[in-house]
Amino acid sequence: MPVILATDLIVYFIVAAIIYFALAARGEGTIATAWRELKKNRLALACMIILGLYLGVAVLDSIRYRDPVVGENGQVVKTTEGKTIWSPQALSLLERSLSGMMTNTEKTYSAPFADRLFAKEAIELPDGTTVREYPKIKHPGSHWLGTDKVGSDVLFTALKGVRTAIVIGAGTTLIIVPFAIFFGVVAGYFGGFIDDLVQYIYTTLASIPGVLLIVAFMLLFGTTGFQGGLITEAQIDFGVFIFNDRLFWLALILGITSWTDLCRLIRGETLKLRELEYVQASKAFGVGSLGIIYRHIVPNLMHLVLITFVLQFSGLVLAEAILSYIGIGVGPQMGSWGNMINTARLELSRDPIVWWNLLAAFLFMFGLVLPANIFGDAVRDALDPRLRYR
Amino acid sequence: MLTYIIRRLLYAIPIIIGVNILTAVLFFYVNTPEDMARKILGEKNVTPAAIENWKQDHGYNLPTFVNTKEEGVQKVTQTIFFQKSVPLLWLDFGRSDRNNIDISREIRTRMWASLAISLPMFMAGILINLFLAMMLAYYRATYIDLWGLVLAVALMSVSTLFYIIGGQFILGKLLKLFPISGYDTGLDALKFLILPVVIGIAASIGSGVRFYRTVFLEEINKDYIRTARAKGLTEGKVLFKHAMKNAMIPVLTNVVVSIPFLFYGSLILETFFAIPGLGNFTIDAIQSQDFAIVRSMVYLGSILYIAGLILTDISYTLVDPRVRFE
Numbered sequence: 001m002p003v004i005l006a007t008d009l010i011v012y013f014i015v016a017a018i019i020y021f022a023l024a025a026r027g028e029g030t031i032a033t034a035w036r037e038l039k040k041n042r043l044a045l046a047c048m049i050i051l052g053l054y055l056g057v058a059v060l061d062s063i064r065y066r067d068p069v070v071g072e073n074g075q076v077v078k079t080t081e082g083k084t085i086w087s088p089q090a091l092s093l094l095e096r097s098l099s100g101m102m103t104n105t106e107k108t109y110s111a112p113f114a115d116r117l118f119a120k121e122a123i124e125l126p127d128g129t130t131v132r133e134y135p136k137i138k139h140p141g142s143h144w145l146g147t148d149k150v151g152s153d154v155l156f157t158a159l160k161g162v163r164t165a166i167v168i169g170a171g172t173t174l175i176i177v178p179f180a181i182f183f184g185v186v187a188g189y190f191g192g193f194i195d196d197l198v199q200y201i202y203t204t205l206a207s208i209p210g211v212l213l214i215v216a217f218m219l220l221f222g223t224t225g226f227q228g229g230l231i232t233e234a235q236i237d238f239g240v241f242i243f244n245d246r247l248f249w250l251a252l253i254l255g256i257t258s259w260t261d262l263c264r265l266i267r268g269e270t271l272k273l274r275e276l277e278y279v280q281a282s283k284a285f286g287v288g289s290l291g292i293i294y295r296h297i298v299p300n301l302m303h304l305v306l307i308t309f310v311l312q313f314s315g316l317v318l319a320e321a322i323l324s325y326i327g328i329g330v331g332p333q334m335g336s337w338g339n340m341i342n343t344a345r346l347e348l349s350r351d352p353i354v355w356w357n358l359l360a361a362f363l364f365m366f367g368l369v370l371p372a373n374i375f376g377d378a379v380r381d382a383l384d385p386r387l388r389y390r
Numbered sequence: 391m392l393t394y395i396i397r398r399l400l401y402a403i404p405i406i407i408g409v410n411i412l413t414a415v416l417f418f419y420v421n422t423p424e425d426m427a428r429k430i431l432g433e434k435n436v437t438p439a440a441i442e443n444w445k446q447d448h449g450y451n452l453p454t455f456v457n458t459k460e461e462g463v464q465k466v467t468q469t470i471f472f473q474k475s476v477p478l479l480w481l482d483f484g485r486s487d488r489n490n491i492d493i494s495r496e497i498r499t500r501m502w503a504s505l506a507i508s509l510p511m512f513m514a515g516i517l518i519n520l521f522l523a524m525m526l527a528y529y530r531a532t533y534i535d536l537w538g539l540v541l542a543v544a545l546m547s548v549s550t551l552f553y554i555i556g557g558q559f560i561l562g563k564l565l566k567l568f569p570i571s572g573y574d575t576g577l578d579a580l581k582f583l584i585l586p587v588v589i590g591i592a593a594s595i596g597s598g599v600r601f602y603r604t605v606f607l608e609e610i611n612k613d614y615i616r617t618a619r620a621k622g623l624t625e626g627k628v629l630f631k632h633a634m635k636n637a638m639i640p641v642l643t644n645v646v647v648s649i650p651f652l653f654y655g656s657l658i659l660e661t662f663f664a665i666p667g668l669g670n671f672t673i674d675a676i677q678s679q680d681f682a683i684v685r686s687m688v689y690l691g692s693i694l695y696i697a698g699l700i701l702t703d704i705s706y707t708l709v710d711p712r713v714r715f716e
Contacts, residue, residue, distance in 0.1 A: 208412070212691050215672075215688075216417070219681070327676075338551075348555065369547040369548075
């Protein structure tokens with residue numbers, strides 16, 4: 001039985017958006033020209049491959065389904081009405097393919113590749129005496145990045161954080177693009193009172209510091225929503241869909257605080273496009289406003305959308321970690337690098353120190369944000385050299 | 391000039407009112423006083439009478455926007471919006487929900503601690519970033535520039551949290567150069583301030599150097615620089631005298647807007663280093679869900695941002711004669 005979270009839909013949309021831009025790159029036009037430019041930049045292509053790997057993990061972690069509950073004799077358990085009972089755990093393809101990592105847990109901390117646990121325990125020797133010794137771990141060699149306090153595999157936790165980062169980094173921009181285009185185009189194209197109103201709205205929103213606005217929103221929404229972990233039947237709408245997904249709200253709220261930049265850019269570009277000859281010509285031929293916007297204005301704004309998309313990505317990923325640290329990010333059961341850093345902070349003051357949790361979060365974040373920064377710059381330079389010095 | 395400043399201030403008024411209404415809608419309408427009372431008194435085992443009592447004590451026992459029970463002007467004034475949100479316009483922040491402390495007084499005392507770390511961080515940060523950026527621009531198109539840029543991008547790809555945790559661990563715990571966190575009054579504060587300031591600057595170097603470098607490079611490619619070189623001026627003089635002056639204009643936009651924010655301090659740095667500034671105050675309020683404080687801080691943040699924008703516009707007219715007051 002499939003289960004689709006609101007954020008899973010976002011991941012699918014991200015894939016769809018990438019396919020859209022990939023198709024655009026094959027044809028003719030601004031994006032195709034930019035792609036030819038970008039192909040010459042080998043560093044950017046390498047970064048693109050790394051980003052693709054991260055996205056692949058996120059996609060695998062976004063296709064999930066529930067298994068039927070199986071009885072002792074291997075028979076599917078059914079209710080008296082003959083309905084199948086589904087497990088409350090919706091495992092994703094990632095969790096299924098790495099099920100070894102998920103289930104091979106230890107008792108507590110263990111260093112990467114260690115064969116013994118991190119804490120001493122009383123062990124009974126074969127001759128009957130007990131000694132305090134570091135016990136052997138159950139699955140030596142399988143924990144490449146060690147295990148955390150409750151003995152879960154750190155590499156697995158970090159991999160689970162990939163989806164959260166991708167949803168926040170790319171999904172946030174994706175959610176707000178339709179609104180930013182709508183308001184920006186309407187303001188730029190029609191001008192006058194509508195323009196004043198839209199400008200007033202985004203100036204007001206922009207003057208509230210982003211972090212504080214997010215904090216206010218998240219405080220007000222409280223701790224409701226699906227935060228990973230087990231699913232109750234009450235959370236599922238239409239049999240398969242979970243709309244009340246806390247990560248989705250977080251992305252939406254981050255979007256509300258970050259759409260103003262894109263909207264301002266689009267408004268400015270629309271003002272320019274409106275005066276161009278071919279727009280004036282189609283106006284003279286009697287094409288309606290909607291027709292002009294749809295055919296001549298919006299397609300020529302797509303490069304701005306793409307630039308914003310790649311440039312906002314790394315900032316949003318970093319912001320998620322900070323929000324999770326303040327305690328208003330995703331819930332503790334949702335894999336997140338911010339949560340990992342938050343717990344790792346106290347582990348550094350242990351003696352001897354537990355460093356691998358922090359290292360894992362650092363490696364995964366750095367491995368995503370650095371290529372995103374390099375790729376973002378390359379895309380911007382290829383698409384719009386004029387914007388380079390902004 | 392004066393008329394320009396006055397007009398610029400008048401433009402800010404509708405935005406400030408808009409922010410005020412927005413925060414009121416968020417904090418009183420989306421999140422009703424009942425919700426607030428329940429959160430503060432504890433989610434469970436709270437009687438309706440206790441909630442009413444709490445609302446009575448804290449002045450939330452009024453309608454949100456329109457009081458239909460009253461007559462005339464009182465229809466508007468006897469509401470939560472008018473009693474709690476409108477006074478923010480003249481910076482009367484009222485009292486906190488949880489411990490009934492005077493928020494305005496708290497802000498006045500705490501802002502100095504915030505300023506104590508954000509001001510040196512700001513000044514030294516700009517100087518260091520500008521200097522490094524100028525070095526990169528001077529050695530442009532060499533390996534120094536290339537690797538400097540790579541390093542800058544790598545530095546800005548590291549989360550601030552890692553700078554803080556790593557800095558506290560290496561400089562504070564391993565090398566024992568500075569106390570890990572804490573604060574003191576007067577000159578004794580100095581030893582507590584060095585570490586957060588150093589870490590704050592380190593965290594800003596990546597993006598700062600990269601930004602200023604592009605600014606310098608853009609200036610360097612302009613015609614007047616070619617003229618200066620053709621005159622036979624040395625590269626250093628061209629860069630530091632001619633390019634520097636003009637590069638200051640985009641630098642100003644980036645810098646001036648954050649000056650009022652220095653009073654606000656930094657949310658993350660202050661909590662990590664236990665500095666009793668406004669950022670710390672805000673995080674505490676968030677974690678204890680004191681909405682009166684959070685509302686005041688959101689509002690204060692917006693005011694400071696708007697002030698920063700106005701300062702930016704004014705500084706533009708001062709440094710760039712091409713910008714006209716009209």
